[in-house]
Amino acid sequence: xxxSQGCPAESALPARFDAGEPEVxxxxxxxxxxxxxxxxxxAFLENEANPAPTPAQLAAADAALAAALEREMxxxxxxxxxxxxxxxxxxxxxASWWQALFAPALRPAWGFAAVLVVAGGLYATxxxxxxxxxxxxxxxxxxxxxxAPVAGDGVVTLAWEPVAGADGYDVVLxxxxxxxxxxxxxxxxxxxxxxxxxxxxxxxxxxKLLWQVTARIxxxxxxxxxAAECVAP
Amino acid sequence: xxxxxxxRTDTELLREIRREPGSPGALAAGSExxxxxxxxxxxxxxxxVRDHDTALDLAQDALLSAWRGLAGFxxxxxxxxxxFAIVRNRCLTAVRKRVNVRDESVDPxxxxxxxxxxxxxxxxxxxxxxxxEAIRDDLEPLEQEALWLRAVERMPVDEITRVLRIRSxxxxxxxxxxxxxxxxxxxxxxxxxx
Numbered sequence: 001x002x003x004s005q006g007c008p009a010e011s012a013l014p015a016r017f018d019a020g021e022p023e024v025x026x027x028x029x030x031x032x033x034x035x036x037x038x039x040x041x042x043a044f045l046e047n048e049a050n051p052a053p054t055p056a057q058l059a060a061a062d063a064a065l066a067a068a069l070e071r072e073m074x075x076x077x078x079x080x081x082x083x084x085x086x087x088x089x090x091x092x093x094x095a096s097w098w099q100a101l102f103a104p105a106l107r108p109a110w111g112f113a114a115v116l117v118v119a120g121g122l123y124a125t126x127x128x129x130x131x132x133x134x135x136x137x138x139x140x141x142x143x144x145x146x147x148a149p150v151a152g153d154g155v156v157t158l159a160w161e162p163v164a165g166a167d168g169y170d171v172v173l174x175x176x177x178x179x180x181x182x183x184x185x186x187x188x189x190x191x192x193x194x195x196x197x198x199x200x201x202x203x204x205x206x207x208k209l210l211w212q213v214t215a216r217i218x219x220x221x222x223x224x225x226x227a228a229e230c231v232a233p
Numbered sequence: 234x235x236x237x238x239x240x241r242t243d244t245e246l247l248r249e250i251r252r253e254p255g256s257p258g259a260l261a262a263g264s265e266x267x268x269x270x271x272x273x274x275x276x277x278x279x280x281x282v283r284d285h286d287t288a289l290d291l292a293q294d295a296l297l298s299a300w301r302g303l304a305g306f307x308x309x310x311x312x313x314x315x316x317f318a319i320v321r322n323r324c325l326t327a328v329r330k331r332v333n334v335r336d337e338s339v340d341p342x343x344x345x346x347x348x349x350x351x352x353x354x355x356x357x358x359x360x361x362x363x364x365x366e367a368i369r370d371d372l373e374p375l376e377q378e379a380l381w382l383r384a385v386e387r388m389p390v391d392e393i394t395r396v397l398r399i400r401s402x403x404x405x406x407x408x409x410x411x412x413x414x415x416x417x418x419x420x421x422x423x424x425x426x427x
Contacts, residue, residue, distance in 0.1 A: 011315040012307070032377030033365060036386070036397075039378065043396045044277045044317045057285045058272065061292065065271040068293050072300055073260050176305040177318045178298050210305045227302035 007034055011177045014041045144169075144213045144225035156233045159191040163215035166222055173200060174210040174227060181209070196233040207232045241265070243312040250303065263300065270313065271296060274320050280392050281324040291327055295320040328387040343413040351416035352384040352409070368412075371419055376412040379405050 008016055008024055016024040017038055028034045053061065145161040158171065170184040171192050182200035185192060190213075196205055203209065210227040241249075241262075249262035274296055278288035299319050306315050339350055355367060368377045378397055382388040383405070388396070394404035401407055 009310075010321075011318040012310040014314040014317075015309075015311040030369070031365065032368060032374065032381045033385075035374070036378045036381045039396050039398075040321065040382075041314055041317050044273055044320070045313060053276065053279050053285060053288070057279075058275075061275040061285070061289050062272055064289060065275060065293060065296060066268070069264065069267050069271065069296060069300065072297050073263050174302065174305065176307065177315065177322070178302045178305055179318075179322050210302055212301065224301065227304055229304050 007031060009177070010037060014038055144215050144223050146211075146213060146225045146228040149228075149230040151231070151233065154196040154233055156194045156230055157191060158194060158211055158230060160213050160225060162190045163222055165217055166215035167218065168216050170214040170216060172212050172214070173203075174212060176208060176210065178210070178227070184214070194230070194233055199232055203232050205232055243269070244308065247303075247306070247308065247312060266312070267296060267300065270316055274316070277317070277320055278324055281388065282327060283389065287327065291323050292320070295323045298323075325386055339413070340410065343410065343417055345417060345420055351413050351420055352380065354420055355380070355384045355416065367416070367419065371415045372412055375399070376408055376415070379408040380412045380416075383409055 006027065007013075008027065013024070013028075013034060014037075017028055017034075028038065144163055147159045147161070150157045150159070160169070163169075168186055168188050169190060170186050172184045173181040173194075175181055181203055199205070209230050209232055211230055212227045213225040215222040215224075243266060246262040246266040250259045250266070253259055271292070275288055275292040278291040278295070279285065282288050282291065295316075299316050302319075306312065344350055345354065368380055372380065375397065379393050379399075382393045382396065383390065390405050390409065393399075393409075394406075397405065397408075399405055399408060403410075
């Protein structure tokens with residue numbers, strides 16, 4: 001369902017309402033959607049639910065969420081840290097560490113190692129995905145590092161450091177309230193062109209967006225980037 | 234917002250996080266800030282989906298998304314309302330995937346000629362503006378809010394009673410019944426044999 005015009009931004013509404021902004025108060029008086037949102041925000045802060053989760057469920061949830069946040073905060077990158085690589089897309093690619101390793105003298109040994117790796121990888125990917133992985137219990141792969149977007153004429157190019165082992169990437173565009181703007185875009189290479197004539201519905205040129213990358217191998221997610229900023233072309 | 238007279242406010246913690254991302258101080262501030270809201274997040278998800286495992290998955294998804302997406306937070310807003318918008322949208326996405334179950338308490342006389350619940354007719358409209366227009370003109374303010382929460386956000390009826398603090402014995406059920414009757418008059422009458 002698309003949003004109606006005229007309502008204040010959802011994330012800002014409660015603060016502006018509490019501050020008594022006259023235009024917000026006037027709007028809310030005539031808008032059931034915004035009144036319902038304010039009531040929900042109040043209920044969210046009051047922390048009451050009925051039927052309530054049991055004490056055991058609450059304790060389990062608290063522990064699980066604390067652990068998941070701890071893993072995310074200490075294992076990945078900090079938020080807002082768009083890795084300020086001095087590289088841009090115009091720079092020549094760096095020689096990769098793996099290119100140096102594949103010198104001619106080492107190739108037979110790598111061939112044998114590759115057989116072992118492929119066999120191991122097949123076993124790993126054919127294992128059923130455990131529900132625990134959804135909860136983040138699995139060890140995280142390297143974080144996807146985004147690069148500074150490059151603006152052109154009617155296009156913005158998003159790019160990121162390639163992730164070892166990934167055979168594709170999903171890029172999701174987000175509004176500043178982290179709601180998704182359209183379906184994820186799948187690419188094989190670590191770059192995506194965002195064109196002005198192909199923006200998601202409701203996004204205007206010049207709007208501030210967030211974008212986030214998920215590296216994949218097949219259907220399996222390897223790692224995520226933190227959400228980075230860009231401006232719609 | 235602050236949880237005690239000596240603890241830092243949400244805004245102060247956010248500034249600490251942003252001042253030196255990745256530092257021990259920033260991570261401690263992040264833990265404290267998100268620690269204030271992790272149970273509130275879970276409980277909100279629980280009240281919407283009524284299942285511990287689903288609520289836990291939704292809460293984790295929302296909290297981790299918020300941490301990763303702090304770049305999107307505008308300090309002119311409250312952190313709690315920004316986070317709540319994320320949580321609420323995750324829950325809405327989850328409940329909208331569900332098959333819409335008929336409300337068993339609905340009086341058959343309040344249904345439309347084709348047997349549909351007027352609230353379902355409203356929920357099927359793709360533009361929020363069209364929904365708002367339909368309910369503003371004919372319904373009382375409390376009916377509008379209850380109907381919005383039920384039809385658009387698929388909130389359980391007893392939860393609507395609590396969120397809107399409806400004190401009457403019939404709670405939101407009674408308010409929605411009144412709203413249905415008025416919508417039925419707007420959309421068409423069963424007895425008129427449409």
